[in-house]
Amino acid sequence: MQRKTLRSLFWERFRRNGLAVVGGIIVMSLFFVAAFAPLLSPYDPDAIDRHHVLEPPDISHPLGTDDLGRDVLSRMIFGSRISLAVGFVAVGIATIIGMILGAVAGYYSGWTDRIIMRFIDIMLSIPTFFLILAVIAFIGSSIWNIMIVIGLTSWMSVSRLVRAEFLSLKEREFVLAARAIGASDLRIIFGHVMINSMAPVLVSAVLGVAGAVLVESALSFLGIGVQPPTPSWGNILSLGKDYIELAWWLSVFPGLAILITVLGYNLLGEGIRDSIDPRLWESERR
Amino acid sequence: MLTYLMKRMLELIPTLFGITLISFFIIHLAPGKPTDIFTELNPKITPEAREKLEKYYGLDKPIIVQYGLWLKRIVRLDFGESFSSDHRPVMEKIWNGRKPLIERRLFVTFMINLLSMVVILIIALPLGIFSATHQNTLYDKIATTAVFVGFAMPTFWLALLLMILLGVDLRWLPISQLRSMNYDSLSVMGKAWDLTRHLILPIFVSAFTGLAADSRFMRSSMLEVIRQDFVTVARAKGLPERTVIYRHAFRNALLPIITLMGLSVGSLIGGSVIFENIFGIPGMGQLFYMSVMTRDYPTVMGILTIGAFLTLTGNLLADIGYMLADPRIRAR
Numbered sequence: 119m120q121r122k123t124l125r126s127l128f129w130e131r132f133r134r135n136g137l138a139v140v141g142g143i144i145v146m147s148l149f150f151v152a153a154f155a156p157l158l159s160p161y162d163p164d165a166i167d168r169h170h171v172l173e174p175p176d177i178s179h180p181l182g183t184d185d186l187g188r189d190v191l192s193r194m195i196f197g198s199r200i201s202l203a204v205g206f207v208a209v210g211i212a213t214i215i216g217m218i219l220g221a222v223a224g225y226y227s228g229w230t231d232r233i234i235m236r237f238i239d240i241m242l243s244i245p246t247f248f249l250i251l252a253v254i255a256f257i258g259s260s261i262w263n264i265m266i267v268i269g270l271t272s273w274m275s276v277s278r279l280v281r282a283e284f285l286s287l288k289e290r291e292f293v294l295a296a297r298a299i300g301a302s303d304l305r306i307i308f309g310h311v312m313i314n315s316m317a318p319v320l321v322s323a324v325l326g327v328a329g330a331v332l333v334e335s336a337l338s339f340l341g342i343g344v345q346p347p348t349p350s351w352g353n354i355l356s357l358g359k360d361y362i363e364l365a366w367w368l369s370v371f372p373g374l375a376i377l378i379t380v381l382g383y384n385l386l387g388e389g390i391r392d393s394i395d396p397r398l399w400e401s402e403r404r
Numbered sequence: 405m406l407t408y409l410m411k412r413m414l415e416l417i418p419t420l421f422g423i424t425l426i427s428f429f430i431i432h433l434a435p436g437k438p439t440d441i442f443t444e445l446n447p448k449i450t451p452e453a454r455e456k457l458e459k460y461y462g463l464d465k466p467i468i469v470q471y472g473l474w475l476k477r478i479v480r481l482d483f484g485e486s487f488s489s490d491h492r493p494v495m496e497k498i499w500n501g502r503k504p505l506i507e508r509r510l511f512v513t514f515m516i517n518l519l520s521m522v523v524i525l526i527i528a529l530p531l532g533i534f535s536a537t538h539q540n541t542l543y544d545k546i547a548t549t550a551v552f553v554g555f556a557m558p559t560f561w562l563a564l565l566l567m568i569l570l571g572v573d574l575r576w577l578p579i580s581q582l583r584s585m586n587y588d589s590l591s592v593m594g595k596a597w598d599l600t601r602h603l604i605l606p607i608f609v610s611a612f613t614g615l616a617a618d619s620r621f622m623r624s625s626m627l628e629v630i631r632q633d634f635v636t637v638a639r640a641k642g643l644p645e646r647t648v649i650y651r652h653a654f655r656n657a658l659l660p661i662i663t664l665m666g667l668s669v670g671s672l673i674g675g676s677v678i679f680e681n682i683f684g685i686p687g688m689g690q691l692f693y694m695s696v697m698t699r700d701y702p703t704v705m706g707i708l709t710i711g712a713f714l715t716l717t718g719n720l721l722a723d724i725g726y727m728l729a730d731p732r733i734r735a736r
Contacts, residue, residue, distance in 0.1 A: 247674030373561030
């Protein structure tokens with residue numbers, strides 16, 4: 119049999135998975151749009167034009183204008199930055215907290231484990247959206263607050279995942295060997311076990327970005343998220359609700375953008391999962 | 405089984421305690437004092453009046469004492485008095501025993517969530533089973549794609565689109581409230597029909613995400629079960645495929661679904677804020693949203709606690725259901 123590196127095996131499988139590639143392209147396009155927003159948008163997203171209020175899509179405004187005559191396409195292009203930022207920062211926070219708590223719980227077990235698991239149970243039993251809504255409303259809805267609060271309320275699944283990985287990895291020979299040569303706990307946790315449990319964490323992080331994008335847009339839709347005039351897909355949709363009988367384009371396009379973005383992250387995440395899982399490789403070889 | 409249940413119930417106590425702790429301290433995250441909402445609205449308020457107000461709500465005491473007092477009250481389901489202008493007790497706002505069921509907020513939210521769970525089960529399970537038994541067919545591929553789109557769908561957007569299409573353009577369904585203006589003058593049947601028409605969109609929207617998740621889960625659970633030996637045995641002894649799938653495989657594949665349903669209670673309740681807000685439904689989610697916006701702290705704390713309690717109850721019921729469904733666990 120020809121020898122292949124794990125990485126080339128991964129890429130080979132990933133490329134053959136059509137949906138995963140679609141997901142990757144969607145996510146890359148999002149990065150592109152967000153990075154070059156000022157170049158791509160035909161108008162200044164905040165430019166008010168009182169002569170062209172609530173105009174349906176036409177050639178000069180491909181996605182119409184809003185109640186202040188602002189160009190919806192330009193606002194959506196700039197709104198992609200919010201989606202991107204919220205997704206990544208919130209998931210970054212959640213992943214770091216989740217990895218640390220999960221590693222500590224799984225590695226030390228006993229009382230430490232029990233206390234952390236109980237804490238996870240408590241966090242899971244408070245309806246998350248209620249919690250986020252209340253905290254954001256009370257501490258104020260700046261973009262940073264939104265990212266931090268979403269991060270602080272979505273780490274539980276990561277830590278369960280990491281804990282399970284640690285429980286199964288910590289008695290393996292390579293860990294015992296590291297301990298035998300006198301490696302410190304910190305070194306074993308981060309240098310040996312964590313490295314080996316990164317694959318599922320990566321998958322759950324990519325899927326987590328999708329969740330964070332949905333939560334941010336829901337918050338902005340309810341008027342508690344990103345505050346106008348800063349454009350976000352959620353707050354354009356919120357306008358759409360106010361003008362539901364007059365301007366369908368305010369509802370249709372931002373929602374479509376959210377749908378496609380979330381779909382992209384989900385497809386990418388599932389694609390990585392399928393390409394990373396060696397059990398699936400074997401089933402295919404058979 | 406009884407000992408397991410007892411143990412499970414005892415474990416709930418520290419969790420409940422933790423929930424009250426979190427609900428309480430979140431309120432005190434807010435800068436300033438809860439009574440600021442009164443004093444801000446009324447700049448002429450004297451320092452004495454302000455102090456009196458703080459004393460009335462117990463805010464002059466240390467925070468630990470405040471927590472203790474609050475805890476002592478909520479054990480008796482007394483969540484205090486709302487800060488809003490009506491000053492009614494929080495519990496009365498959520499569950500007013502004197503009004504008809506349909507006007508009690510907790511009941512409205514509970515009913516919609518329960519009905520959407522029923523809808524999820526009725527639609528998602530057959531879809532998932534069919535997908536699994538017809539793996540890699542065209543139907544399976546369409547269903548898989550639909551599930552991905554369903555996962556990614558922002559429910560509030562779906563709600564808006566359906567409102568525009570069915571409510572504004574076609575005028576088939578009402579788009580807000582639970583009842584029409586002329587509800588009181590309708591006959592019993594008329595009332596039931598009116599309620600049903602108002603409930604169709606909210607229930608469909610709140611069930612939508614769960615629909616995608618559960619049918620996907622049912623599919624993978626079923627796929628795992630039909631590869632097991634006992635299914636092969638059932639086939640080998642000549643049972644018709646229908647019996648193999650529905651009598652033998654289905655029962656086993658259902659077990660993880662029970663757990664999933666229990667775990668989804670929390671997100672269903674959380675989601676009620678969104679759809680109750682969009683459809684103007686007078687439920688607990690709408691009250692929560694209004695209380696958050698007006699900084700009505702007692703009501704916010706009350707609903708957070710009740711929501712968490714309902715979620716825990718859902719998880720517990722799922723555990724019990726799991727035990728009833730699986731004789732291996734029952735025997736333990």
